[in-house]
Amino acid sequence: MKRPTIADIAREAGVSKGAVSYALNDRPGVSEATRARILAIADRLGFRASAAARALAGAPAKVVGLALQRPASTLGVEPFFMELVSGVEAELSTRSYALMLRMVPDDEAASEIDVYRQWWIEGRVDGVLLCDVRADDPRVPAVEEIGMPAVIVGPPAAGGGLASVWSDDAVSVAEALDHLAGLGHRRVARVAGIADLAHTAARTRAFAEACARLPVTSADTVWTDYTGEAGARATRDLLRRGRRPTAIVYDNDIMAIAGLATAQEMGCSVPADLSIVAWDDSPVCGLVHPPLTALTRDISAYGAHAARLLLAVIGGERVGSRLDEPARLVARGSTAPPPRS
Numbered sequence: 001m002k003r004p005t006i007a008d009i010a011r012e013a014g015v016s017k018g019a020v021s022y023a024l025n026d027r028p029g030v031s032e033a034t035r036a037r038i039l040a041i042a043d044r045l046g047f048r049a050s051a052a053a054r055a056l057a058g059a060p061a062k063v064v065g066l067a068l069q070r071p072a073s074t075l076g077v078e079p080f081f082m083e084l085v086s087g088v089e090a091e092l093s094t095r096s097y098a099l100m101l102r103m104v105p106d107d108e109a110a111s112e113i114d115v116y117r118q119w120w121i122e123g124r125v126d127g128v129l130l131c132d133v134r135a136d137d138p139r140v141p142a143v144e145e146i147g148m149p150a151v152i153v154g155p156p157a158a159g160g161g162l163a164s165v166w167s168d169d170a171v172s173v174a175e176a177l178d179h180l181a182g183l184g185h186r187r188v189a190r191v192a193g194i195a196d197l198a199h200t201a202a203r204t205r206a207f208a209e210a211c212a213r214l215p216v217t218s219a220d221t222v223w224t225d226y227t228g229e230a231g232a233r234a235t236r237d238l239l240r241r242g243r244r245p246t247a248i249v250y251d252n253d254i255m256a257i258a259g260l261a262t263a264q265e266m267g268c269s270v271p272a273d274l275s276i277v278a279w280d281d282s283p284v285c286g287l288v289h290p291p292l293t294a295l296t297r298d299i300s301a302y303g304a305h306a307a308r309l310l311l312a313v314i315g316g317e318r319v320g321s322r323l324d325e326p327a328r329l330v331a332r333g334s335t336a337p338p339p340r341s
Helices: 006-013 017-024 032-045 051-056 072-077 079-093 109-121 139-146 169-183 198-213 228-239 253-265 299-314
Strands: 063-068 098-103 127-130 150-153 163-167 187-192 218-223 247-250 275-279 293-296 322-324 328-330
Touching (some): 006 032, 063 299, 079 098, 127 299, 139 150, 150 299, 169 198, 169 293
Parallel strands (some): 063 127, 187 247, 247 275, 275 293
16 A cells, blocks of 8 residues: 655645644644644545654654663563553654654663664654663753753753652652561661662662661661562572571562562562562552562552653643652561560
8 A cells, every 4th residue: 555645645735745744743834724734634645754754744643762781682571661651652642653662682872872863863762761770861052962851760960950740759768667667677677779870869869768767776788780580599698697688678570579489589588578569559569479569559540640751841831859759658468576585
């Protein structure tokens, strides 16, 4: 089937190709009645302008970019990003925008910056979402220099002059540790993610502050890369210590599930010998045995809010950072009072 062109639309609408271009690109030059008629004909014919043609015409690409520095194989087993992307796409679809997702396996920020620069020069995207932001992240000044609209998904402290969508992780950390301390736990540990990520650093500060005000006698943190393998390894190391922790908080659900399996393999009963708390609840947390106590939030809504804020920036609005609801603790079967000494 021949792909419909602007000429086809113009011929059927009885107008010039220039009028069709004005209507499709939402530019002045045609009446609203004519614009509506042209758009209806274009929709009926199945016309879709190419990104290159839209860029040459100065029209928006109607696409938002998201680049992630991680192997593509890990995305399918990372519930947080799957739900985040779902929320982003749901919001974009209401405005006829699409999401361009790019995996950048290289751990150098320069590779991701090159992707942004190429997208912007070629007119492929109208703006981007930045995830996994670090302190002094080179991507932040880079997108500002490029002139690309961008929104940070993470704490505003790392965002420079960019707006951000974030939640106060200190509230969530405090709630988790208050729960554990209330059960009687005095030796706690945290299996954390990548140390220099801005949200990981915020959790680290909150963990130290909460342990300092509570009757906690031992508080260890082990750094990982968020994978299940790393979570299992960290759990094994913690449980081999002489005075091992009686409770462990994991920075994501994947590591918590791996930690649960590792503890059980080592003959450590959960929750009789060890209590476990997972960050970012997922359906799997309720399916394992025992079901995991978890810090839960609406990640899909979080992604939708990020997309909405970015579309406002793209539209030229002056916006500030948005504070989302913090994750709240849902107590399940993986937490209980510690074993008696």
